[in-house]
Amino acid sequence: MSSSTNVEVSPPSLDKGKRRAQDTEPTERTPLLNSQSSSVLLDSHDPPPAVARRRLRSKLTTVFLVSLVITTLGAIGVGILAWTYASRASHISTDDILTEGLVFRGPDRVDVLSISPQGGIALRVGGRLGFDAGAVLGVSAESDDTLFGDIWKAVGRWGIRRLNRVAVNMSTIALVAGHVVLATVEPSPVVIPLTASPPSDSSWLTPISMPLLIRPTTNTTALIEFVRESWRDGWAVVRADVSNVDVRGGFFGEGNWRAWLHKQLSDVKTQVRIEIPPIPGLPHGPLPRLSDLITLQYFSLHSTERATLELNALATVPNPAPPSFNLTSPSLPFTIALPSNISMTGAPIASVSTLPFTLTHPNISLAIQGNVLPLSTQATPLLSTFLSRYLSRQNNPILVSTPLIEGLSIDLEFPAPNPPPQVLRNVTIHDMSIKPSGTVVTASGTVDARIVLPKGMDLKLHVGRVFADVLVFDGEVPDGAEFPSSLGEPDEDDEHPLPPAPPLPSPLPPHAFARIRPEEWLPSQSGPVELSDSGSLYAISAHLVDVPLEVLPGRQKEFSGFVSKVVFGSGDGATAGILGVGAVGVEVAGLELQASRAAQAREMELTGLPFRGSVLVGKKAMRRGGLLGLDVGLGDAVNKSEEELGKVREEVKKAVRRLLGKWT
Incomplete structure (x- = not known):
């Protein structure tokens, strides 16, 4: 069993590369794509650089052209x-x-x-x-x-x-x-x-807030006519050139x-219409008199230690401006003149100016102050007439002008004081006697009176002469009896011309029987008494010496009855009422006159001063005057028997009747 089988397996070459690649762990320095793979991608997708550049130029050209067209169109649009x-x-x-x-x-x-x-x-x-x-x-x-x-x-x-x-x-x-x-x-x-x-x-x-400089026209006639028409129409229409x-x-x-915007206009003409605001109580129509719009709230005149006459006043006028409108004004100068037949601008008598004022509602208050100017020969009688009318409760025409507008003179009316003043007061005749003087009857006595100037008139006066035109009544003056104002102008040829004689009242007031009008001014004495609540108070005294007493037509019976009261009445005499108009020649401290006659250089006359009073005509004065023209005085009759007294009375009555028949 020693044999064995050896099998050799050779790994394929390709596996080596792959395994090596897989076995290699990536690090932070490992590229994402290796050079080989990158080459492969570039070569397969991107165009060449020249092509890319051509495409970029094309896009830029397109953007430029589009922008140019849009800009051009915008410029054209803006230009249009x-x-x-x-x-x-x-x-x-x-x-x-x-x-x-x-x-x-x-x-x-x-x-x-x-x-x-x-x-x-x-x-x-x-x-x-x-x-x-x-x-x-x-x-x-x-x-x-x-x-x-x-x-x-x-x-x-x-x-x-x-x-x-x-x-x-x-x-x-x-x-x-x-x-x-x-x-x-x-x-x-x-x-x-x-x-x-x-x-x-x-x-x-x-x-x-715009400053303006206005120069009004000197054609005052056209200016006044324009104001009248504008008030009538309710609009002021003018052309602005x-x-x-x-x-x-x-x-x-x-x-x-x-600053590129610049335009010039030439010969510009346009119509301007301004509505005239209504004044309460004065509808548009005929232009109202300025005297109807101006109310004199206060007026004073006083002598100063600088030997001048200063005046102050406060007047109000309606304010037609709306409450939102404000106005401030500096002092405005004016000259006050009295109308004259000699000069169209009148005779200047005072120089005044308003104090700086602002608008108030409903009325504008104007405080006025100034002084009386030295009076020319022309102005003296005009001022006398002015004061006489003022003191006898009559309005006076005046002319107001300003040096700011040359030739402009405004007719105004200076109002009489309200209530009307009684300048001559407590007029009486002491020790009055009536006696024959040839074919006329004369009166004698001492005239006493008080001069009370209106409130605000604190003047230093000296009354050097007086004159009185008097109606005499049997008893007190009846209510409602008036003495007529003087008419006409005095005789300028006389050194001291008498005030003109007004006609007798028609019909004659009841119980009036005689008129006493001296043939010349009566010398008088005067002196300040005290400062009353009304104004300066002066006492004057003058003597009547054998002034003719004129029995009024058809009033012989009243005259005879009054004399009989004096002679045969019980008591010390009979009361006679007196009603008349007086005049005084005065010197005013601070008033500089330039009269033509030296005698009048410091004196002016105030006439038309009404008065009324009473006087006791006594028996003693009648006896001293020898009214009966008999050697036997009435006082001796008391020692006679009643029978003898009766005979005396009868003789006196017969004598009085004869004398009255001769005088009347």
């Missing part, structure tokens, strides 16, 4: 859009810009910076301003827009928002009504914000792309 916007903008009229685009609300505030005759009126006007560029260019969004139209408008609105603002510089603006230039306005350059699609309210407007308007994009001096 720009051309359409520019074409539309070039055809926009000035009226469209002003009526559809430019929106101004206000003015909300006006500050008067300065006023001068040469420089005009400098104002700072505040308001709210905006420009609806979307409406003017037609790019506002609408519900019926097409897709292309919506895109076109959206681009336009985007451009407006990018532009944002324009700067506008205008030449002088002429405000014309008809063919008359009412005023010229020099505006300041302004930046106007642009809006593409504003809301329906005013919240999009931008507050602005501007020779040149320069519009630039952005702010002034801005150097970016916005």
